[in-house]
Amino acid sequence: MTKEKGVYTGKIEKDADGNYFCGPYLLDFKHVESNFKLGDEVNLKTVITNPSDRSFNKYNQKSRVFFLANEKE
Template sequence: MSKDKKNVYTGAIEKDEQGNFFCGPYLLDYKYTVENFKLGDVVNIKTIIDNPSHMSREKYPKKSRVFFLNRD
């Protein structure tokens, strides 16, 4: 969706054909997403890291580290 001064990225949670949750180009932590959000929720991503998973790194080179529900 967008970038702004406070967040790395703001967008809706989506799920790909492999079952990965993502927001724009960023992979979301699976367990944290399942426990706290639902598909379509708009989240603000505050920080990102290199994706440590060899299984999804090619498709999602960056992973969100801190993200939360957008209240705007």
């Protein structure tokens, strides 16, 4: 996992609580469910402070804008 083409590049994973994440970043659940699968390598374009009280302690930053690593921006 390296930093390139944006904020972060890594693979989509899912934790025991059902959260999708990439490295230290929480991923938007609906975006992952409708466009990606576990193990896809993605580039995170932007991150924000995680607005969810339930997952903030585990993931204090969240990405809503990300795309497959092999696709151009």
